[in-house]
Amino acid sequence: AQTVTQSQPEMSVQEAETVTLSCTYDTSENNYYLFWYKQPPSRQMILVIRQEAYKQQNATENRFSVNFQKAAKSFSLKISDSQLGDTAMYFCAFMKHSGGSNYKLTFGKGTLLTVNP
Amino acid sequence: NAGVMQNPRHLVRRRGQEARLRCSPMKGHSHVYWYRQLPEEGLKFMVYLQKENIIDESGMPKERFSAEFPKEGPSILRIQQVVRGDSAAYFCASSPKQGAGQPQHFGDGTRLSIL
Numbered sequence: 001a002q003t004v005t006q007s008q009p010e011m012s013v014q015e016a017e018t019v020t021l022s023c024t025y026d027t028s029e030n031n032y033y034l035f036w037y038k039q040p041p042s043r044q045m046i047l048v049i050r051q052e053a054y055k056q057q058n059a060t061e062n063r064f065s066v067n068f069q070k071a072a073k074s075f076s077l078k079i080s081d082s083q084l085g086d087t088a089m090y091f092c093a094f095m096k097h098s099g100g101s102n103y104k105l106t107f108g109k110g111t112l113l114t115v116n117p
Numbered sequence: 118n119a120g121v122m123q124n125p126r127h128l129v130r131r132r133g134q135e136a137r138l139r140c141s142p143m144k145g146h147s148h149v150y151w152y153r154q155l156p157e158e159g160l161k162f163m164v165y166l167q168k169e170n171i172i173d174e175s176g177m178p179k180e181r182f183s184a185e186f187p188k189e190g191p192s193i194l195r196i197q198q199v200v201r202g203d204s205a206a207y208f209c210a211s212s213p214k215q216g217a218g219q220p221q222h223f224g225d226g227t228r229l230s231i232l
Contacts, residue, residue, distance in 0.1 A: 033218035045223035103215050107159030
């Protein structure tokens with residue numbers, strides 16, 4: 001079974017600054033996918049970024065980028081030039097690439113990020 | 118292109134009543150997933166359905182909970198004889214295909230409160 005750990009329950013950052021949210025996971029799989037989802041106060045779950053484990057290049061999406069360290073089983077999210085609208089709960093999630101249950105997302109408990117003006 | 122639609126947004130039930138949560142997937146998506154989010158927790162997988170078929174219900178409690186995704190109409194998550202512990206946010210997600218890292222697109226969720 002896979003587990004996802006987000007060790008920072010809450011974080012805060014000043015507007016326009018950079019913040020990094022950490023995520024570690026445990027799996028015996030060699031190939032898999034990792035995701036970051038954002039859940040603002042409106043509660044909708046929004047996909048932020050996706051990483052394929054067999055790709056060495058870190059995924060980026062505008063101001064969002066990841067630092068994927070496969071050997072360390074670490075998948076941190078960096079938000080540059082933070083904006084007030086980035087205030088949300090951020091969830092890290094894991095999905096197997098193949099085999100049984102390769103559709104289940106396993107989520108961490110989340111990190112509540114507050115961007116201060 | 119409308120996203121995943123869930124209704125109602127909020128649902129209040131008394132203990133012992135039934136709760137019905139509805140989910141219409143994105144257009145062109147035939148794979149539906151239900152997740153439950155307890156307070157202070159991440160989302161937990163409950164069930165995966167394709168049209169008219171339950172593929173995996175391993176995350177769903179064996180009793181009182183059922184799910185369906187009929188040929189026509191939305192997917193329904195049904196909770197019979199609700200108890201206080203059923204209070205949670207229930208999220209539906211959909212994808213056009215299964216697996217291979219297919220991103221799942223989520224609805225806004227239904228917040229179920231049990232009095």
